[in-house]
Amino acid sequence: MVSTGKIEPFDNSSENWTCYKERLDQYFIVNEVDDGKQVPALLSLIGSKTYGTLRDLCSPDLPKDKTYAALCKLLSEHYNPEPLLIAERFRFWKRNQRPDETVSQFNVSLRKLAEHCKFGGNLNDSLRDRFVCGLKTESIQKRLLSEKDLTYEKAIELATAMECAQKDVKELHGATQSLNKLTLRKKQIAKTQPQALKSESPCYRCNRTNHKPDQCRFKDATCNKCGRKGHISPACNQQQRPSQQQKKQKGRAKLHQVEEEEIDIDSLFKLDEHDTGTNREPIWLQPIVNGRKVRMELDTGSGVSIIPMEMKDTLFPNDTVHESDLKLKTYSNETLLPEGYIKCKVNIHGQEKDLKLYVMRKGKVPLFGREWLYALKLDWTEIWNLNLDRVAQLKNKYKDVFDRDLGKVKNFKAKLKLKPESTPKFVKARSVPFAMKPQIEEELDRLVKDGVLEKVDTSEWATPIVPVPKKEGIRICGDFKVTINPLLEVDQHPLPKIEDIFASLGKGK
Known part of the structure; x- marks a missing residue:
């Protein structure tokens, strides 16, 4: 016989005995374990460690000679003593x-x-x-x-x-x-200067290069060679101040300093270009870049226009990638460094500009960023019409969903079950304002025409209507709480309380 469910050996470190016994009792019920087999089943399921403890508790008797209730009581008193x-x-x-x-x-x-x-x-x-x-x-x-x-x-x-x-x-x-944050920061570097100028000049007080002269610990020391104050003997053969050559080099270095921009952008590449949400559909553009038509996603959150390296090698294999000091930051503040940029002649809607297209090592689709948007004016009316065409396609594809006619539930017939000894109730129509009568009659005629209501001459049941004024007209509702609702046998579907659900999940991991 195949058992339903599974009970693992009892482990006091992960579960208390009370919870384990509750699960064990349910296991016995679902597998129809009778009273005569509960003791052997218990001794088989609790595991060797717990059985050894139980055997010591029963000594000099054996656990098999005790009743199921007695064994559970011994284990409960041992593992779950009653707290103060x-x-x-x-x-x-x-x-x-x-x-x-x-x-x-x-x-x-x-x-x-x-x-x-x-x-x-x-x-x-x-x-x-x-x-x-x-x-x-x-x-x-x-x-x-x-x-x-x-x-x-x-x-x-x-x-x-x-x-x-x-x-x-x-x-x-x-x-x-x-959202949509843009920051520009300028940082001084000397990337184009010779390697010798990039390294710090030696401190004229001690002849070392890991600090500046005003931070040198020997600035108050006395030289053993010349007896002057402000340096030590290893630096005595050097000038006590920066040489004219060093000053010239510093001045020359300033001429080669460049500005490095760090631009925050909302997003570089989408995780899924085939987003089916109508309000998240990408906007695609097809500019002519260096004589080739490129399908690019319009991204107003990107500060620059970008193309993945793999796509660049396919579309523009002969174009040189120039070095760039640009740094890109994503919305989550991660820094990305482009491989460089290629010079492009971009043509769209009859406009032609010389622009930069930055190359990223990884990516999925090219992005048409704000740098190009400032230089090239897009036809937003055309873009909007493309989106309208998409909506029209969806409406045409799912005509039954957008049809304004009243729908019907197929293959189902509603049944109302009344309580025993229920009798029909007839409630007279309530008076309504004279100004609303034409609208109410018009709405009733429409409901009869659409098949929602059916006109009858006599009936044992009658429920008064409740007209509700709306912007588009009158909505007619039935006040069934005074007639049929109290007499119905309603199916009860009790829902658990939220605290009961959380209590049952208290030990969940």
Whole structure:
């Protein structure tokens, strides 16, 4: 016979005996283990380590000679001795929400601590009081304290909702402040100067190169050779101040200094160019670059126009990649260094400009960035019409979805089950304002025409209508709560409470 489910050996380090016994009892029920086989099944399933402990507890008797209840009691007393009531209540009333703990996690911890506190009928009140007093967020605490007749369930609901709202507001503000940021920083370098000029000149006080003269520890020392103050003997044969040659070299170095830009861009390459969301579809352009038509994605978040190295080698194999001091930063503040740039003659919509196209080692699609947008004016009307064409295609493809006619549920017939001894109810029509009567009659005629309502001369049932004024006209609803609703046998589908769900997940990993 194949057993349903699986029970692993008991491990006191990962599970307490009470939980293990609860799972074991359910295992016996689902596999129909009768009372006579429960002791052998228990001794077979708990594992060798736990069996050894149980054998010592039963000594001088053997575990097989005890009843199932007696064995479970011995293991429970050994692994889960009854805790002290005052100590358990002390831990419960001292518990506060931790800084890294959510409201739901805090609630689960409180329920676990209350397990051995024996609050009885006052359990919900005690949980509510400790929950409100232990919250870390003052604004949520104030809101709960101002609530009249606050229950434990209401406190959990309000606190969870407020915590989610605060988190959403924080994310929205953070995204607004960081979006579309552009920063330009200038940094002094001497990349084009000779290698000898890039290295620091020796300190004239000690003849070393790892510091500046004003930071030298020998600036107050006395030379043993010449007796002068401000240097030591290894540097005595040198000038006590920077030489004229060094000054000339410094001046020459300044002439070769270049500016290096560091540009923040929102995105370089999308993870998936085949995004099916209609509001996320890429906008594709096809400019003529160096005589070749290139399909590029319009990216207003990118500071420059970019092409992957692999695509550059395919489209422009003979174009020279020039060195560049440009640094790119992604939205997540990661720095990317281009391999360089190629000089391009770009033509689009009858405009032609000489521009730079930066080459990246990795990437997926070329990007048409803001640098090109400033130089080349796009026909936004045409771009917009392309998007409208896409919408028209979707509407044409899914005509049944966008059809304004009333739809019908197929292959299904609704049934209403009445309570025993129910009798029909006939409620007279309610009076309506005279100004609304023409609109109501017009709406009723439309519903009859569309097949929603069917006209009858007599009926045992009658429900008054409730006309609701809307911008587009009158909406007619039936007030069934006064007629058929109280007499219906309604299918009950109880939903678990959120605290019950979290309590069952308390030991989840």
